[in-house]
Amino acid sequence: MSIIPDKPPFKILDILYKKEFILFIVLISILIINSNITPYFLDLYNLIDSTFLFSEKAIIALTMTFIIIARHIDLSVASIIAVSSCVLGYTTSLGYDTWMVLLLTLFSGALCGAFNGAIITKFAIPSIIVTIGTMSLFRGLAYSFLEDSYYNKFPKLVSNLGSGYLFGYIPYAFLTFILLAFVFAFILHKTSVGKKIYSIGNNPDAAQYTGIAVDRYTFVLFTLNGLFSAIAAIFLSGRLSSVRPNIAFGWELEIITMVVLGGVYIYGGSGTILGVVISIFILGMLSFGLGLLNIPGVGIIIFTGLLLILSIGFPSFVRTLRRKNE
C-alpha cells in the first residue's frame, strides 16, 4: 500500500511555475527598465514617496482579496470612501473630539459594508448586482449631502496620518498596509478561518453542508471591507486635505485589478496575499515610472484596463490552445 503524502514533495523547479514567481520576475524587470529609462527612479526619497500613490488602495485590496476568494465582489468600495470622507469632514466641522471623529468615520464605513452584507445574505442576491446598486446609492448619498461644496478642515492627526512619515522615512499609510498585509497573510494561510474562506469560494453549498456559517462569513467580510474603505478614506482625506463627493472615483476598478492581477481567481477559491502584494508593487511602480516619463494619467488607466484583461485572458487562451493540441 502506498502512502499518499500530505503535501507533494518540495522541488526547486516547482517554484518556477508558481504565479507569484512570474509576478516577481515582472516586478524586477519593471524596476530594471524604469531605472534604466529615467535616472530619477532609483532615488530613495522618490521611491518612498511613490508609495503614497497606492497605499490607500492597497489597504482595501487586502480585504477585497478575501472577498474575491470567497466568490464575491464589492464594487461599492470607492463610494464607501466618499461616504466616510464626508462623515470625517462633517464631524470635524461639528467640532467633535479627534478620536470621536475617527471612530464615527470608521463606523460609517463598517455600516455601509454591513448594509451590503445584509442585503447579499438576507435576500440571496449576487454581490455584483447588490454592489452595483449600492455603488450609486452611497456615491449619491455623498453627492446629496455635499452638493457642490467641499470639506477642507480635518483634525491635525488625520493630516499627519495622510502625509506624515514615521521616523521621517516611512509613510504611515504604507506602514499600515505592510503590517495589515502580514496579519491578513497569517489569517488566510495559517488559520482555520482562512481555510474556511477558501472552501466557501470553492463550493459555497458544500461549505454550508460541512457546517461553515457561510452567510455569517459573507456578512463579516463585507463589513470588514467597508471598515477598511473607511481607513483608506482617513488616509486619503488627510493626504488630499480636501473632500469632494467625487473622491476616489473609479478606484473599485483599480483595486479589483490589483487583486486579480495578483493571481486571485475571479470566481473564487484560489489566490494568495503574497501574489496580491507583489501585483500592488507592480502596478504602483509601473504608474510611478510612467508618471516620471510624463505619460498622462489616462495612459495609465488604459494600461491598467488592458493589463487586467490580458492577465486573465492570456493564460486561459494558452490553456485552450494546449488542450486543442492534445
Next chain:
Amino acid sequence: MKKFLLNRDFILFIIICIGLISVGFANPLFITPSSISDVLTDTSILIILALSQMIVILIRAIDLSVASNLALSGMLISLLSTVHPELPVYYFIALSCIIGTILGVLNGVSIAILKVPFIVTTLGTMSIYRGLIYFVSDGKQVYSSEFSEDFLALIHFKFLSLSFLFWLAVAVFIIFYILLNHTRFGRNLYSLGGNPDAAKYIGINENKYIILAYSISGLFAGLCGYLWVARYSVASTQIAIGFELTVISACVVGGISVMGGVGTVLGCLLGALLIGLIRNALPAVDISQFWQLAISGAIILLAIIINTKTEQRKEKTVMVQE
C-alpha cells in the same frame, strides 16, 4: 383576468400612471402634452440602450462598457464631422454604428474566446474606451458651433409632433419584440440564459451567442453615440459617464432577471420609461439634481430585492407541486 392584473408589466404600467398623475398634482405643467413629449424624447436613448442591454443580461452577463462605448463612438464621429462637415449625416450614423459594433465584438471575443469573465472584461473596456476618448480628442470638447447643420438637423425632425428620437425608440422596440419572441435567435437567448448546460446539449453554440449579444449591445451603443452627441450638440470626454448604471437599473426595474433567461421586451420598455419619468420628475417637484444618483441607487436595490423575492416564491411553489 386575475392573472392579467397580477402581471408584472401591468403593475409597472399602473405605477407609471400613478407616478405621472401624482407629479401632475404637484406641478400641473408636467403633464401637458409638450412636456410629456419632452420626457419621451429624453427617455428614448435610455429605452434603446436598455433593450440592447437586455439581450446581454438574458444570457447571464452584463455590459458595463456601453456608456464608454457610446462616448467613444460619439467623439470619433464628432471629430470626423469637424474635419469633413460636407459628408451626409447617414454616413456618420453608419460609421458610429460600425465603431460601436467593433467595440462590442472586442468585448464578446474577450469573453467567449479568451474566457475572461464578463465582469472583468467590461470593467476593463469601460476604462479603456473612456481613456481612448482622451487620447483621440486630447481632452478637448467639440461644441455645437463646430458641427455641421446637417449633423444636428435629423434629431429635430418631428412627426405627429413627436420627435425623431421617440420614433426611433419605437422602431427599435418593435425590432427587439420580433427578435426575442419570434425568431430562433431570440428563443435561443432565453434558453441559454435559463439553463446554459441544457442549451449546450441541444446544440446551441454558446460562444457564438455571447459574441452576437455583445455586438448587438455595441451596435446600439454606437447608434446612441450619434444620437447623444447630436441631441446635446456637444461631445466631450465626460458624456454619458455613469449612464451604464441607469441602463442596468432600467432593465432590473423592468423585471429582467440578472440570473438570466427571464424578462419581457415590454417590461424592459416600461422599466426604462419609469426611470426616465423619475429622472425628469425630480426637478419638476423641486428635488435637487444631486439626489438623483442616490435615488436611482435605491430604486435599483429595491427592484432587485422585489424581483428576487418573487422569483424565489415561484421556485418554492414548483417544489410543492412536485
